[in-house]
Amino acid sequence: MSKKEWPLWEVFIRSKAGLNHKHVGSLRAADATMAVENARDVYTRRSEGISIWVVESMNIHASDPAEADSLFEPADSKVYRHPTFYDVPDGISHM
């Protein structure tokens, strides 16, 4: 019997209309159809979602953790990029 493993897939679920698909985990499947079905069985059995995306993990390109300093730290010292310097007029809620 072949010991070759099925490819890994990343699963994204939209929990309700209007929200984004969110990454919920991964699974193994031989092809995209099987991946969607497996995702349905593994990740939506408690009514977690109304839509499923699957992406083969090999197609995801990630940033290099070793470069985290140069990528993300420069933003830390630039508080002015956050819109926190405005006085909110009275009577405006939900800000």
Next chain:
Amino acid sequence: MSTLFNYILKIGDDSLILGHRLSEWCGHGPILEEDIAMTNIALDLVGQATTLLNYAGEMEGKGRDADALAFLRFDREYRNLLLVEQPNGDFGMTMMRQFLFDAYRLPLLERLQKSSDVSLAAIAEKSLKETKYHLKHSSEWVIRLGDGTEESHRRVQDALDTLWRYTDELFQEDDAEKELVVSGVIPPMSEIREAWNANVNRVLEEATLTIPTNNWKHSGGRKGMHSEHLGYILAELQYMQRAYPNMEW
């Protein structure tokens, strides 16, 4: 309403016994994802059995509910198809058994939705959504295994050869059922067989599998004459209730 009681018992027992068979895979699936898929389907079937057997109990009017019917009947009183009590075998055998059953159950439920018995129609409508997925799942596996490797093809062809002899029973109807057909409660089995044939031929062809030419067919389950396997299933299914009567958990 004993005619309707008898009929609902049959389709309820199909769900219960097949659900039990599938649940035997729990923790033994070939991969985690499939283990969960089979357990989900098992739960769907046991849920359908609960609804159907509760309704059968109502029709009977002797105070028996789904639990009483499931746990306190002997094998000769069970009315399920021989097909659903056959052992799991390998994964190919389990998927083939599931496919042959789903392909019968789907057109049956579709037509029962229009039953003149409104309760039965409502039960069918609710179960249909689940069964559509079951058939999709089992069809895809039959195709994948049949049109897969040499070994998977051989195994699933063996499964088809073994199970084919139990498929005639799916479409047998007795005189009482013919009356139910006339009163519009259940569809004629000839219609179900036609739909089943079309679906099964299409999937088996895509799976590059050969329909066995052996015409000899088993039956008996619908009359309570079961294979030796049902006794073992009931021993496990009923043990707690038999050993500790009236226990609840």
